[in-house]
Amino acid sequence: MMKLEEAAVAVRDLRVRRGRREVLRGLTFTVPRGGVVGLLGPSGCGKTTLMRAIVGVQIVESGTVTVLGEPAGSPPLRARVGYSTQSPAVFSDLTVAENLAYFASVLGAPRSDVSRVIEEVGLTGAARQLAGTLSGGQRGRASLAVALLGRPELLVLDEPTVGLDPVLREELWTLFHRLAGDGVTLLVSSHVMDEAARCGRLLLMREGAILADDSPAALLARTGGRDLEAAFLRLIAEREAQPA
Numbered sequence: 242m243m244k245l246e247e248a249a250v251a252v253r254d255l256r257v258r259r260g261r262r263e264v265l266r267g268l269t270f271t272v273p274r275g276g277v278v279g280l281l282g283p284s285g286c287g288k289t290t291l292m293r294a295i296v297g298v299q300i301v302e303s304g305t306v307t308v309l310g311e312p313a314g315s316p317p318l319r320a321r322v323g324y325s326t327q328s329p330a331v332f333s334d335l336t337v338a339e340n341l342a343y344f345a346s347v348l349g350a351p352r353s354d355v356s357r358v359i360e361e362v363g364l365t366g367a368a369r370q371l372a373g374t375l376s377g378g379q380r381g382r383a384s385l386a387v388a389l390l391g392r393p394e395l396l397v398l399d400e401p402t403v404g405l406d407p408v409l410r411e412e413l414w415t416l417f418h419r420l421a422g423d424g425v426t427l428l429v430s431s432h433v434m435d436e437a438a439r440c441g442r443l444l445l446m447r448e449g450a451i452l453a454d455d456s457p458a459a460l461l462a463r464t465g466g467r468d469l470e471a472a473f474l475r476l477i478a479e480r481e482a483q484p485a
């Protein structure tokens with residue numbers, strides 16, 4: 242099969258235990274290439290753990306995670322996958338531009354990427370500011386800029402819009418859709434349902450399981466919900482009515 246036709250992410254029977262809890266309970270799904278996939282679900286349902294497994298930093302109990310045709314976390318994926326965690330990961334004693342120049346050299350990304358990604362996340366005005374003096378939302382965007390270095394084919398973004406005002410959120414969603422239009426696959430977690438409607442596809446999670454894997458329109462049609470929040474609640478009620 243040609244590389245371009247391979248799925249962005251293929252997860253089979255994934256089980257993860259953290260501490261004494263089984264946090265992911267046998268997940269199976271495939272994310273095709275290109276587009277924005279929303280990973281939605283209540284706090285603690287396992288979204289971050291799933292993202293960690295996809296970028297290859299999570300010890301898994303069983304199952305397989307294949308990313309762009311390679312085992313998750315394998316060296317060839319280093320430059321092909323971008324990840325931004327919930328807590329911003331930039332050095333507070335370097336400026337925004339210095340942080341990005343440093344990460345660009347570590348990742349082997351071209352130096353010209355630095356100004357491109359700073360502009361993409363709307364931090365041009367703060368490029369010379371020490372990261373430690375940025376606002377929380379700005380620091381989050383600096384972290385997102387790191388994930389964009391080297392133009393990765395898959396972006397795994399853990400709650401990238403948390404704490405941002407509506408204007409910035411809108412700008413980031415415009416950026417996500419533009420990247421998706423260029424063929425990038427974005428897996429974006431959120432626990433706010435109003436972001437779900439902006440995704441081409443949704444993976445709805447609850448208690449370590451996938452409740453639904455569908456487009457927003459198909460989910461609304463299937464559940465008869467008036468919005469995605471109602472659809473999600475309907476799916477939970479249906480699942481709870483089923484025998485275990």
Ligand SMILES: Nc1ncnc2c1ncn2[C@@H]1O[C@H](COP(=O)(O)OP(=O)(O)OP(=O)(O)O)[C@@H](O)[C@H]1O
Binds near residue numbers: 286290
């Ligand atoms: N290091 C750890 N040791 C034990 N349990 C953990 C650890 N990290 C997370 N957990 C548990 O795993 C479960 C899933 O956590 P995870 O961070 O994946 O959820 P989440 O859906 O991303 O939540 P949120 O939306 O609040 O970020 C939670 O019950 C959490 O308490």
